[in-house]
Amino acid sequence: MRDINIAIIGHGFMGHEHETMLLKTPGFRLIGFADIDPKQLEDVTEGLKRYSSNEELMADPEVDVVLIAANNIYHHDLVCQAARAGKDVICEKPIAMSLEEIDDMIRVTQEYGVKFTIHHQRRFDPDFRTMKNVYDSGTLGDVYSIKSSLYGHNGNMHDWHVYIDQGGGMLLDWGVHLIDQILWMMKGHKVVSVYADIRNVINVEVDDYFKILMKFDNNVLAEIELGTYFLADKEHWFERHWMMSGNKGSAYEDGFWPEGKIVRKTELLKNVGGSRTMTAAGPTRSFGPPPEGTLVTEELPVAGTTHDMYFENYRKAYWGEEEFLVQIPECRRVFALMDAVRESGRTGRAIAFEE
Numbered sequence: 471m472r473d474i475n476i477a478i479i480g481h482g483f484m485g486h487e488h489e490t491m492l493l494k495t496p497g498f499r500l501i502g503f504a505d506i507d508p509k510q511l512e513d514v515t516e517g518l519k520r521y522s523s524n525e526e527l528m529a530d531p532e533v534d535v536v537l538i539a540a541n542n543i544y545h546h547d548l549v550c551q552a553a554r555a556g557k558d559v560i561c562e563k564p565i566a567m568s569l570e571e572i573d574d575m576i577r578v579t580q581e582y583g584v585k586f587t588i589h590h591q592r593r594f595d596p597d598f599r600t601m602k603n604v605y606d607s608g609t610l611g612d613v614y615s616i617k618s619s620l621y622g623h624n625g626n627m628h629d630w631h632v633y634i635d636q637g638g639g640m641l642l643d644w645g646v647h648l649i650d651q652i653l654w655m656m657k658g659h660k661v662v663s664v665y666a667d668i669r670n671v672i673n674v675e676v677d678d679y680f681k682i683l684m685k686f687d688n689n690v691l692a693e694i695e696l697g698t699y700f701l702a703d704k705e706h707w708f709e710r711h712w713m714m715s716g717n718k719g720s721a722y723e724d725g726f727w728p729e730g731k732i733v734r735k736t737e738l739l740k741n742v743g744g745s746r747t748m749t750a751a752g753p754t755r756s757f758g759p760p761p762e763g764t765l766v767t768e769e770l771p772v773a774g775t776t777h778d779m780y781f782e783n784y785r786k787a788y789w790g791e792e793e794f795l796v797q798i799p800e801c802r803r804v805f806a807l808m809d810a811v812r813e814s815g816r817t818g819r820a821i822a823f824e825e
């Protein structure tokens with residue numbers, strides 16, 4: 471197979487990430503960049519094209535695929551423009567700003583017969599994939615609870631992410647990743663209801679905290695919690711945690727490069743006699759130490775996944791060897807769910823979703 475010729479719109483944070491990745495990923499040839507701000511093109515890698523406009527990039531016959539790494543509010547227009555120019559398109563998350571925009575993008579990309587997918591590379595995060603391995607293996611029995619959390623300790627939010635008319639806010643930034651991970655893990659199951667609390671803790675315009683509860687039709691209750699204003703003077707400026715519990719054990723995981731264990735009791739449902747234990751929190755029975763030898767641990771089925779696997783899948787799917795991992799209806803579903811999340815945040819009530 472020949473290399474896929476790819477050009478990128480937007481040479482900001484993510485444009486630079488893609489530049490580094492695609493220059494070393496087999497099967498791709500990075501052709502060049504366009505950016506609305508010419509200054510952003512000054513440090514484009516020597517030998518790559520610096521287009522004077524998005525239109526010039528889209529008209530370049532050398533380009534097979536346009537990768538859109540511009541701000542969220544331009545995704546709809548740029549995807550449709552690239553499709554009309556006959557280019558296949560990868561767009562950064564979030565796919566768009568609304569369901570209406572997404573439906574229009576689906577219509578236009580289908581009309582022009584171009585390939586279209588979204589860069590949800592966090593499906594290859596090793597912490598997430600390790601937890602997905604745990605879930606898929608069934609080793610925890612009937613899973614009843616999954617918690618996925620991300621806390622920022624430095625109180626940072628940056629650039630256009632703090633402006634609502636620029637598509638800012640943490641729901642659109644990280645929320646789409648965290649929801650996408652849970653929905654993909656629970657593939658085949660409906661979300662019966664959604665409850666959410668969304669807050670602007672210190673930001674005037676945009677959300678910087680949310681907690682989302684999703685009840686699935688297999689009885690799993692999944693919780694996502696994210697906050698950028700969880701201040702702490704810790705060694706790491708963020709914390710990533712997972713906790714999954716079933717009736718045959720629990721799995722916990724900390725960090726993007728996960729550390730954790732599967733934990734089980736050797737004797738399920740044994741009445742331990744209610745002995746009184748004195749702890750730092752005072753006397754307790756249920757929350758004291760387990761009886762000697764009744765708690766056992768196992769290693770997590772660690773997934774060695776990395777983000778370049780997104781482009782490995784893209785290359786194979788491009789040449790028809792497999793399906794694109796990220797399908798547009800899945801991204802649309804994340805957005806439909808985010809509408810329910812926002813409605814719940816507004817009303818303070820649980821919202822019926824896919825009954």
Ligand SMILES: NC(=O)c1ccc[n+]([C@@H]2O[C@H](COP(=O)([O-])OP(=O)(O)OC[C@H]3O[C@@H](n4cnc5c(N)ncnc54)[C@H](O)[C@@H]3O)[C@@H](O)[C@H]2O)c1
Pocket residue numbers: 479480481482483484485504505506507510524538539540541542544562563564589590591629630643
């Ligand atoms: N998948 C991920 O993990 C991930 C991580 C970060 C950002 N992103 C996404 O990447 C996109 C860009 O985010 P960023 O953090 O790189 O922002 P950024 O502000 O650092 O970069 C955006 C760049 O796009 C340019 N630009 C804006 N509008 C344009 C237009 N209409 N035409 C051409 N160029 C335009 C800007 O001048 C800037 O150079 C966003 O959609 C964001 O959600 C994804």
